Amino acid sequence: MPLTVHSLKAACSQCNLQELCLPLGLSEAEIKRLDSLVSTRRKVKRGHHLYRTGAAFEALYAIKTGFFKTDVLMEDGRDQVTGFQMAGEILGMDGISLESHTCNAVALEDSEVCVIPFAQLEQLSSEMRTLQHHFHKVMSREIVRDQSVMMLLGTMRAEERLAAFLLNFSQRFTARGYSAAEFHLRMTREEIGSYLGLKLETVSRAFSRFQEDGFIVVQQKHIRILDIDALKSLLTHAPMPAPFTSRG
Amino acid sequence: MPLTVHSLKAACSQCNLQELCLPLGLSEAEIKRLDSLVSTRRKVKRGHHLYRTGAAFEALYAIKTGFFKTDVLMEDGRDQVTGFQMAGEILGMDGISLESHTCNAVALEDSEVCVIPFAQLEQLSSEMRTLQHHFHKVMSREIVRDQSVMMLLGTMRAEERLAAFLLNFSQRFTARGYSAAEFHLRMTREEIGSYLGLKLETVSRAFSRFQEDGFIVVQQKHIRILDIDALKSLLTHAPMPAPFTSRG
DNA sequence: ATGTAGCGTTGACACAGATCAAACGCCTTT
DNA sequence: AAAGGCGTTTGATCTGTGTCAACGCTACAT
Numbered sequence: 175m176p177l178t179v180h181s182l183k184a185a186c187s188q189c190n191l192q193e194l195c196l197p198l199g200l201s202e203a204e205i206k207r208l209d210s211l212v213s214t215r216r217k218v219k220r221g222h223h224l225y226r227t228g229a230a231f232e233a234l235y236a237i238k239t240g241f242f243k244t245d246v247l248m249e250d251g252r253d254q255v256t257g258f259q260m261a262g263e264i265l266g267m268d269g270i271s272l273e274s275h276t277c278n279a280v281a282l283e284d285s286e287v288c289v290i291p292f293a294q295l296e297q298l299s300s301e302m303r304t305l306q307h308h309f310h311k312v313m314s315r316e317i318v319r320d321q322s323v324m325m326l327l328g329t330m331r332a333e334e335r336l337a338a339f340l341l342n343f344s345q346r347f348t349a350r351g352y353s354a355a356e357f358h359l360r361m362t363r364e365e366i367g368s369y370l371g372l373k374l375e376t377v378s379r380a381f382s383r384f385q386e387d388g389f390i391v392v393q394q395k396h397i398r399i400l401d402i403d404a405l406k407s408l409l410t411h412a413p414m415p416a417p418f419t420s421r422g
Numbered sequence: 423m424p425l426t427v428h429s430l431k432a433a434c435s436q437c438n439l440q441e442l443c444l445p446l447g448l449s450e451a452e453i454k455r456l457d458s459l460v461s462t463r464r465k466v467k468r469g470h471h472l473y474r475t476g477a478a479f480e481a482l483y484a485i486k487t488g489f490f491k492t493d494v495l496m497e498d499g500r501d502q503v504t505g506f507q508m509a510g511e512i513l514g515m516d517g518i519s520l521e522s523h524t525c526n527a528v529a530l531e532d533s534e535v536c537v538i539p540f541a542q543l544e545q546l547s548s549e550m551r552t553l554q555h556h557f558h559k560v561m562s563r564e565i566v567r568d569q570s571v572m573m574l575l576g577t578m579r580a581e582e583r584l585a586a587f588l589l590n591f592s593q594r595f596t597a598r599g600y601s602a603a604e605f606h607l608r609m610t611r612e613e614i615g616s617y618l619g620l621k622l623e624t625v626s627r628a629f630s631r632f633q634e635d636g637f638i639v640v641q642q643k644h645i646r647i648l649d650i651d652a653l654k655s656l657l658t659h660a661p662m663p664a665p666f667t668s669r670g
Numbered sequence: 671a672t673g674t675a676g677c678g679t680t681g682a683c684a685c686a687g688a689t690c691a692a693a694c695g696c697c698t699t700t
Numbered sequence: 701a702a703a704g705g706c707g708t709t710t711g712a713t714c715t716g717t718g719t720c721a722a723c724g725c726t727a728c729a730t
Binding site: 379 | 678680
């Protein structure tokens with residue numbers, strides 16, 4: 175078995191991710207009730223699945239430590255990474271609708287999640303309006319995030335997509351107290367490509383291009399951003415018609 | 423003002439879309455309570471907005487009659503259609519997370535929606551667990567739908583995208599009691615293209631190709647599907663490597 | 671230390687779809 | 701009925717990204 179179930183109390187009340195995965199402004203009594211909701215944790219080793227497509231849906235998972243990807247596999251073998259999730263983010267909401275999961279969730283490094291049994295979450299949120307409202311916001315945020323991925327896949331060129339990707343990670347690391355300018359990507363070029371709707375070679379070339387242009391320093395999976403404004407301006411300016419695009 | 427507000431009772435209890443937008447198996451008393459929740463309707467003329475990006479979020483909207491698109495506009499002018507919605511579907515869930523809308527919703531034909539004030543929906547769903555659970559499923563379904571759009575935009579070729587698009591509409595019309603094989607598209611080639619991440623010319627060519635191959639008959643916006651299995655098989659088979667792809 | 675397998679980079683070339691352009695058909699307006 | 705405008709179709713050409721291939725680097729295992 176790849177998965178380890180702990181009977182440890184998850185103890186939201188003492189978790190340093192509170193601001194990210196919990197509603198703000200709860201009373202002490204309310205946080206105590208959350209503690210009882212989120213009663214178990216689960217460790218997932220790198221490369222192992224938290225859940226698989228088709229598995230019965232029973233719980234949501236709050237990532238305590240580590241890093242995940244979700245992906246969808248088509249019958250013909252093509253697959254698409256639909257997201258990368260880090261500490262403080264919620265996994266599993268895809269499963270609510272059909273009561274079984276519609277994607278795979280795979281740990282990209284040794285990780286630990288808090289298990290939130292869904293029936294109990296619904297029970298508690300019907301009693302705690304703050305929690306209910308917060309949960310609705312979390313689901314809505316997922317819908318908004320998906321919209322921006324559609325935008326990315328539907329209208330952006332390769333380098334814009336990668337710039338958007340880097341800026342998104344920079345921003346999410348910042349929100350967790352890490353450096354906005356320097357971080358370690360856990361996924362391969364192929365996984366980045368799958369997420370961005372590009373081939374791994376194209377991702378690699380775009381990285382090289384950004385480095386040549388002095389926007390970033392790339393050393394394998396380690397990224398250092400030198401000129402964040404340059405990356406931003408790649409996004410806000412529409413792609414110029416042919417003759418003005420070339421930089422070589 | 424493009425919008426007309428009716429003080430008509432919306433009367434879920436007498437609506438023929440119950441199976442689509444309401445939880446199943448409600449008691450009569452429960453349906454009565456819903457009637458009081460959804461108290462107003464709003465008419466939206468073709469081309470007019472139901473809501474715009476940035477507008478304060480106050481309510482969800484259940485489409486009673488008509489047809490909508492949602493789209494997102496980037497600063498540089500590029501835009502992306504993120505969805506097409508028809509009777510029985512819910513609009514506005516994007517707004518919950520930030521309390522303001524993140525996309526535009528535009529009527530593609532004269533339409534009418536039921537207004538569901540969100541605060542009241544949360545109030546009522548904390549009292550009616552069936553309703554709460556149903557609402558969670560509706561939001562999750564939106565997340566799952568977005569996943570399949572990502573798959574479409576990330577991994578499919580032009581003709582596959584259009585086949586997926588047609589099959590999706592066929593299936594949704596069927597669910598509403600209309601013909602699975604013959605329907606009228608309300609949007610332009612450009613809007614289809616924006617949704618599918620293609621240019622309008624590519625959409626037009628793919629339609630022509632399907633017609634040459636005898637899969638469909640196209641007359642402007644009117645579509646008749648002759649060979650639905652052929653469309654399905656375009657999706658389930660991976661694209662062949664070059665020499666076997668050509669059909670001309 | 672040394673071998674090895676997987677990941678990443680780079681180059682050459684091919685192709686699907688974008689772009690540019692022109693003509694056509696449909697629907698609305700006068 | 702004529703005119704105009706918009707949406708659509710179709711053709712010719714261009715280009716960004718995919719594909720195929722070779723090589724290099726890194727990290728891990730022995």
